Amino acid sequence: MATSDQTQMAVLGGLSIAPMTGYALREQIRDALGHFWAESFGQIYPALAALEHDGMIERQSALRAGSSTFAITPQGSARLRDLLAEAPQAAKPRNGVLLRLFFGRQLGEEACRRLVEDTRATAEAELAAMRRIREELQTDTAPDAPYILLTVLAGEHAARASLAWADEALGVLDGLATAASPAATVAREHS
């Protein structure tokens, strides 16, 4: 049944900011950590059960029938610090766009172009979202704000890099098209 260290770290971290229900925790993880971390319900509830069993968190009075908020205990805070101090383990990389481009000759140049254009559009939206969040954070005086800012800056740099790459990649694909069929490229450039 798993409930790995990694998930426990995210759950304890979330509860270290404020006590909340499992449902709220999942929303917090999706909204605040979403651009670099993910947990599903199927991970969160077993993790909460295991952490409660070990005394790392405790159930507080129910706000309403059938629900309960969880709060971190002193042992839980200590465990969180231990987990955070462990060396981060690299997630196995899996970039479906790059895999498709690597075998792009089989896929065809036009489909590759569409993949790059979609990536570019996603990066543009991501960049705008990150900028908005950063501007809010820079006026936030909460003690966690500067640390959260670091993660938002990472998202901003990643989005900008994705954008710059997409533009360069489209140039490479244009070069391919020119070599194969100059007329088609001229037509596209004038469209």
Add this chain to the structure above:
Amino acid sequence: MATSDQTQMAVLGGLSIAPMTGYALREQIRDALGHFWAESFGQIYPALAALEHDGMIERQSALRAGSSTFAITPQGSARLRDLLAEAPQAAKPRNGVLLRLFFGRQLGEEACRRLVEDTRATAEAELAAMRRIREELQTDTAPDAPYILLTVLAGEHAARASLAWADEALGVLDGLATAASPAATVAREHS
């Protein structure tokens, strides 16, 4: 058992470039796709068995006892093109460094600085490696070379972004130290 579409795509893609053994395939995946894709033996061998069963690949004469090279069949090529044309499914993000920085107040400023410095060093090495591969590729006239170039450029942009972020992040952390204890920051700046 498993042997997902994603793994099949990587295996068929590898064999579309040249017939080879499972062992060689794993080395190719590690070396050529390593910076954006990973497969373990435990994935590759069952995938090969399933693909052979479905007639997508076939075993060729053994180079030596107990081994065999696999070659893609015409059906396999068709299947590869179908798989590549499917929309890429986003891998669930899991960045252990950013998770730790998000909860950086619990971890402590010095540990955060070390995490960022380690990330910076890794990015620097990655950037150098990508540059070297790119320079080789730009003189390569193989028809796959421009497509492979796209993936290397992505690695280069990502590494540069990581580097730029790390420098900005260290600046933010310096700001924190100054606010909390000016003397300590001065000491570090003069070291």
Add this chain to the structure above:
DNA sequence: ATGGGCATGTAAGTAGTTACATGATTTA
């Protein structure tokens, strides 16, 4: 002849997703 790299495969376990079942509370 033996140690290291090539080669294949399996078993056991961990991690993670998805869909489902259930019910309370709020709001339109």
Add this chain to the structure above:
DNA sequence: TAAATCATGTAACTACTTACATGCCCAT
């Protein structure tokens, strides 16, 4: 009072890793 949303949890499944067992072939 019906629909949406909040809330908890489980079961079945898919994906993936790691360690192990086995043996071939080449170089020293």
